Each structure stands twice: as structure tokens, then as C-alpha cells.
Amino acid sequence: MVGACKDRLADALTTYGRVPIVKRTVAVDAGHPAFRRTDDAPLWSAAGLVHDPGFCVLLVRHAASSTWADRWVTPGGWLREGETTTDGFRREVREEVGLELLELRLTRIFNETLADGHGVRHAYFAQFVAEASTTAAARGRGIREVRWFDGLPEAMAYRDDYLEDFARLRAQRL
Numbered sequence: 001m002v003g004a005c006k007d008r009l010a011d012a013l014t015t016y017g018r019v020p021i022v023k024r025t026v027a028v029d030a031g032h033p034a035f036r037r038t039d040d041a042p043l044w045s046a047a048g049l050v051h052d053p054g055f056c057v058l059l060v061r062h063a064a065s066s067t068w069a070d071r072w073v074t075p076g077g078w079l080r081e082g083e084t085t086t087d088g089f090r091r092e093v094r095e096e097v098g099l100e101l102l103e104l105r106l107t108r109i110f111n112e113t114l115a116d117g118h119g120v121r122h123a124y125f126a127q128f129v130a131e132a133s134t135t136a137a138a139r140g141r142g143i144r145e146v147r148w149f150d151g152l153p154e155a156m157a158y159r160d161d162y163l164e165d166f167a168r169l170r171a172q173r174l
Helices: 002-016 085-097 159-173
Strands: 021-027 043-051 057-062 076-078 101-115 120-132 143-149
Touching (some): 002 120, 085 101
Antiparallel strands (some): 043 076, 101 120
């Protein structure tokens, strides 16, 4: 499994070139989905700012019982075994909002230590910016709301992680 992690990282860097790799520790609630896994292999996820031609971004709210509760999040999720970061991000966007992606850009990879107060899990998070093929988004399974935003809402999970990417998008709009 460690080999699969190296393969994903190598594939991402080969496809997109060198991107910042940000190391951090993230405090998560007890019962976080990362701790439901029984193996010790690092977890991989991918998500990102999906935008329309006018550079509005698409965000989702998951079911009220989810880890995210009432916070807005970017489309994305856990990668499957053998899946590249690009393929996983595309699949998650299709599943959550029914959209295809035109142009993808990997902006950074977070090398995370998830800590719940009892233990730690190691994870990698690939952060993307991508243009949607259409603005006709639809709610997928487990998604209770989908909305296009002209700005990043205050009630957005990991909002600070996306501020730089959003500023670059807005600069393209001028």
C-alpha cells in the first residue's frame, strides 16, 4: 500500500509538475471517517474549486449527519485503490454534482497528520482548480444542496486553503 501512495504522488507530479507540498496536523473530531479504516496505509483524497466560465465556484452541502454538517465544501472525496488523483477528483465531481471537468490544475498537495485526541492517521489531500463542462449541476447521493457562489462563504470548510486559488480565479476574470 505504501507503494500505491508513492505511485499517486509520482503520477500527480508527472502530470502537473512540481506543486507545493504543505505539511500540517489537523485536529479532527472523534469518529472522523479516516479512523474507520482498519489498515495503516496513508489515505488519499482529492477535491477542489470547480468553476464556471464566469469564475463562480460550485460548493456542496452533504447530508446533515455527515462530518461537514452545515458547512459548504468543495466537491471531492476519498480516492479508491489504484485511482490517480485526477481520476478520483473527476469521479467524485461526477458522483456528487453530475458534472464533467474540462481543464484541471493541481495547485497543492497537503501531507496531513489527522489527530482525533486518541490517535493519528496520515493522509494526503490533492487540491485542484477545474472548469466545469456546464453549470447544470445536480445533487448526487448524500448531497443535500448544490450552489454556485461568486465568493467563498464564511461557513466553508477549509476556506483558508482555497483563498489563494480563488484569488487567482478572480484575477483571470478581469
